[in-house]
Amino acid sequence: MITGSCLCGAIRYEIANPLQFARNCHCSMCRKVTGAAFATWAYVEVSNFRWVQGEEQLGQYQSSPEVTRTFCKVCGSTMQYVAKQAYQDAFGLALGTIDGDPGCKPMRHVMVGSKASWFEITDHLPQSQEAAPSE
Template sequence: MPKLNGSCLCGAVSFEVVNAFDTMFLCSCDQCRQITGSAFASNLFIAADGFNWLSGADEVATYQLPARDISKSFCRVCGSGVPWASGDGMKMIVPAGSLRGEPEVVKKYRIFISEQPSWSSCLDQVEACEGLPP
């Protein structure tokens, strides 16, 4: 099966994953927006046996929100989001932005849209630029 590589921004942490993701969640809940600093978290889910750390697993730190099933793993060097294991260890959750290449995904969902802020609900109406605006 084809694989994708991924890493943190500085390259200290790298991994490979089978390019056959079960699910992608684009989550707009308050906690996901806070933990990512973005309009939504974009996470891919795959069976743990389809994932392999290539380097830097010892540079990965994880924050677990007490009393909630919300966590984030990140590179200790640059702070970039990196994959983490689900609570039961059966799945790996892979931040979509950490991958190089296009993921193949069976099902995609936008979730907790009731918590989506108005400034992010009409992004198709915001002027798009290939780089910085002129």
């Protein structure tokens, strides 16, 4: 069982199966929501995910017509990236909220066409100018 939580611990969750398709997103919205050079998301099937505590503490922000992002109303931790049409049975989970080993590592950088000018990608991971389909 994979467990995770927000910074303050008000929100906790469990995931029954290993995470997959982890990627570093460099789009301006992901940078702003995290305050970092990129956000690292892993895709979770809804059927494998369960809120253990604090689901009522989830705030929502619709960052575009197709995407809703969730966060902890107490501490502000970024939690989910929910794309309405692209992944109806899954969502992006902020990999930094996992308490231990998520069982996967980022497999690519996406949206590098809009990455922060002050950040240089120096690893070996493949890069996509736009969002890449799930591998």
